Every structure is written in C-alpha cells, then in structure tokens.
Amino acid sequence: MKHIKIALIPGDGIGPEVVAEGVNVLKAIEQLDSDISFTFTEFPWGCEYYLEHGNMMDDDGIDRLREFDAIYLGAVGYPGVPDHISLWDLLLRIRKAFDQYVNLRPVSLLDPSLTPLKSKSEKNIDMLVIRENSEGEYAGAGDWLFKGKPEEVVLQTGVFSRKGTERIIRYAYEEARRSNRTLTSISKGNALNYSMVFWDQVFEEVGKDYPDVTTYSYLVDAASLYFVTHPERFEVVVTSNLFGDIMTDLGAGITGGLGLATGANINPEKTYPSMFEPVHGSAPDIAGKGVANPIAAIWSVSQMLDFFGEEKWGKAVLDTIKSMIGETANLTPDLGGKASTSEVGNRFVEKLTEKDKN
Numbered sequence: 001m002k003h004i005k006i007a008l009i010p011g012d013g014i015g016p017e018v019v020a021e022g023v024n025v026l027k028a029i030e031q032l033d034s035d036i037s038f039t040f041t042e043f044p045w046g047c048e049y050y051l052e053h054g055n056m057m058d059d060d061g062i063d064r065l066r067e068f069d070a071i072y073l074g075a076v077g078y079p080g081v082p083d084h085i086s087l088w089d090l091l092l093r094i095r096k097a098f099d100q101y102v103n104l105r106p107v108s109l110l111d112p113s114l115t116p117l118k119s120k121s122e123k124n125i126d127m128l129v130i131r132e133n134s135e136g137e138y139a140g141a142g143d144w145l146f147k148g149k150p151e152e153v154v155l156q157t158g159v160f161s162r163k164g165t166e167r168i169i170r171y172a173y174e175e176a177r178r179s180n181r182t183l184t185s186i187s188k189g190n191a192l193n194y195s196m197v198f199w200d201q202v203f204e205e206v207g208k209d210y211p212d213v214t215t216y217s218y219l220v221d222a223a224s225l226y227f228v229t230h231p232e233r234f235e236v237v238v239t240s241n242l243f244g245d246i247m248t249d250l251g252a253g254i255t256g257g258l259g260l261a262t263g264a265n266i267n268p269e270k271t272y273p274s275m276f277e278p279v280h281g282s283a284p285d286i287a288g289k290g291v292a293n294p295i296a297a298i299w300s301v302s303q304m305l306d307f308f309g310e311e312k313w314g315k316a317v318l319d320t321i322k323s324m325i326g327e328t329a330n331l332t333p334d335l336g337g338k339a340s341t342s343e344v345g346n347r348f349v350e351k352l353t354e355k356d357k358n
C-alpha cells in the first residue's frame, strides 16, 4: 500500500477553485486503486491570510511542510498585496527552502484544435522545458540605492553558481538520454556577458559526458521566434529561471493557453517535498466566477503521480485529459466551451472512472 501525504496550499483567486478539482481526481483514484491512499492537510496561506495576519504563511510554515511527501499548490498573488511580497514569502520561499531546483514544464499539444499555429499537430509541438528553479535571475539579490533621489540606482543581480548550473544541465542531459530526444539550451550569451557565457560553457562541458545526445543552443530571442515558427525543433529544453518562466507562458500560448499548462517543482534527491502546481496565476479577471479551467491543475496531479512512481495513473490522467479535449461543450470558456470549473472536474472523474472499468 502506497501512502502519500499531501499538503494543500490552494492560495489565491482561482487557486482554490482548480485545486478542489485536482483533489477530487486524487480521491477518485484512491477509490479505484486499493493500493494507493492520500491524506490531505490544507493550509490557509495566501493574500487573504496576509491581510489578516501580516504574513503569507506561518513562521514555522516551512518546518510544517517538511513533513509532507508533496505540496499541491493553486496560485499565489492578488491585488491588494504587492506581488513581490506575496510571491517571495510563499511560492518562491517554498521553491528555495526545499531546493526544488528542477521545474518540469511540458509544452505539449494535446489536439490540433488547441493551437493558434497554422498546420501544427501533436507531433510538431511536444517538448519538455526544464527550467532552472533555484537561482539565476531569481536569486533575490540586489540593492536599491539613493531611493527617491535623482541619482537613484537599482541593482538586480543574477546568481549562477557552478553547482546550480551544472546540476540542472546534467538533469536535462539525463532526461534527453533517457527519452532519446534532442536537448536544446536557451540562453543569451551575446548580451549577458557573465552569466550566460558561463551557462553556455557549462552546457558544453557537461555535454562531453553525453556524446550520444544531440544538442542545439539558441539565443532566447531567436528561440522565441522558433517556438512559434518551428516548434518541432524543440524536444527537451533547458534554460534559466527567468527565461524558463517566459518561454513556458509562450509555450502555453501555442498549446491552448494557461488553462492547460502544468509545472512540477522537483527536488530530485527527495530530501524535501516537491511541489506540483499549474503554471498560471490567480487570474483575478475570472476569479470567483466558477469558469477557471481546472485541467492545468489536474495535469499537475498527473505529474505528481509520475513522480511517485505511479506512472500508470499519471498516464491515465493525461489520457483522460486528451479525451476531454474533443468535447468542446464540456470545457470551460477559455477553450470555447460553456462548462463551469466543477462541471469539467466532475466530467473528468466520470471519464477516468469509466476508463478504468474498461
């Protein structure tokens, strides 16, 4: 019997709406498979909590989360609390505290009807973006000098350590080798004359251990163009924290939008819990209306199941997502449907259950 202890952080805006549906999927799997069980412990942390208590999470929050196998998070950030406070005190704090240095973000087209790109099919858009998730442009290092004075200067420093750069690049080479795919590095050594020159050098050095892996290296500006014009060039992609953030929203754009984009924040050594979440944020423009697409959050459940060695269920969840895409009427408005968040969730559970019985 496998037991997985999950900490839930539904967070802000549409976060709680979509997490509820992901939890229902896990509960359904528990019903269908007597060898798996989950416990859920919910934490009320987020912007409302901040407005009441003056912090985004309890002081001992990180210690309490340490006890769990996984964290399942909705979204963080909402008008009323400055984003740099809410995100640094909760989401980014967890990623760093638990050294979740690998961010796995599939950019994978589930159905040709979902892409705005002409004549691209599932075969043309099927990549795994591996984003560095612990340092780089998100080191949080900087200074604000002469605030409010004419000579005001603001510094934001990227930090690219040998250890941090090597481990993410090595992880990506391993993944490319394991899955027999090409590996593309996205960087910007022509302008970022320290950090990205170093990145490119490490990419080459580590590559010596993987002569069997075919590699490409693109500048991030050109890569943005090719994501749109030639997405088939990319299979496994490795890139820095900020570039990975931006490229995966672009990736969402070519595969059906943020309602379908997932990301796993992984601590590969399993020293600490890993965290599973949709790529999207709290979507204040649609929050509270019951129309948020829960599929990205459900896809995160698939990534969670894969991570815990339950690939059979991970695949069943992904296959069920694919089978839903054809039923436009049963989808949320972002995908042209009329269904509510919970209707999509319920239909999903129904289909997963049917599938399991066949």
Ligand code: NAD
Binding pocket: 014, 018, 074, 075, 076, 077, 078, 079, 083, 087, 091, 258, 259, 277, 278, 279, 280, 281, 282, 283, 284, 285, 286, 291, 292, 293, 294, 296, 334
């Ligand atoms: P967003 O991802 O919340 O929304 C961007 C657009 O996508 C909006 O039009 C929104 O309606 C749409 N969208 C997003 N998720 C959707 C879904 N599941 N179904 C249907 N439509 C969806 O980005 P934003 O508006 O730039 O940011 C809002 C807040 O969320 C900010 O505070 C931001 O800092 C935060 N944020 C948090 C995370 C996170 O917690 N991981 C990620 C991104 C942004």
Ligand code: IPM
Binding pocket: 077, 087, 091, 092, 245, 279, 281
């Ligand atoms: C994401 C988000 C976060 C990031 C923000 C909210 C700090 O955009 O998970 O993609 O930049 O990593």
Ligand code: MN
Binding pocket: 245, 246, 249, 279
């Ligand atoms: Mn983002």
